[in-house]
Amino acid sequence: MTTAAPSARVLEHPARAEIRLEGVLHALSDPLRLLIVRELSGPRPELTCSQIELPVTKSTTTHHFRVLREAGVIQQIYRGTAKLNALRRTDLDALFPGLLDAILTAATHQADRKQSSPSGV
Template sequence: MASHTRAPAALDVIAVLHALADPVRLDLVRQLRESDTAIACGRFETRVAKSTLSHHFKTLREAGIIATHREGGQALNTLCTAELEASFPGLLGAIFRRAQS
């Protein structure tokens, strides 16, 4: 599984907002945002089936929100914070402030 990141100019606001509109994907992003390290696909706290989770990861990757890279036998996910912040300053902060209230 290769890393799927986009240059900041290539991020599409509609794709990003669509990906973040789903509660499961928003929770995955929250977990990545709160983590100091990359998280393996099987290590997220979620109750969805593995096949459904794969779909959510794909949607987040295609929107440019997360990047996935292989390390050994694991697929590790990281949040593309710098790219998102460069394209949409303050978006993640605003979404998560709203989600907490």
């Protein structure tokens, strides 16, 4: 019996037990990473990096996705040539009940305030 070689396209993710609150909060403290998480919490549970428009370079976008993955906030998997991103909602909800929902609600309220403010602040 032969064992298939591990794919070079498998990305490392922390196990559920390794996800730390400090890491999650740090990952979510950046406005662009919070935007990514908001997009991934929408109706489409899996999105490619290019489906989330960010006003930064591709290398900076890659950095933000890596921070989220390494903190355990998102999972990235390859499906064919596409790298799909999904929230690790089940893991986050089990470890930190209500945290993700509270952060997403607050982020939505903040975005709504920013849009309705005449100065955009």
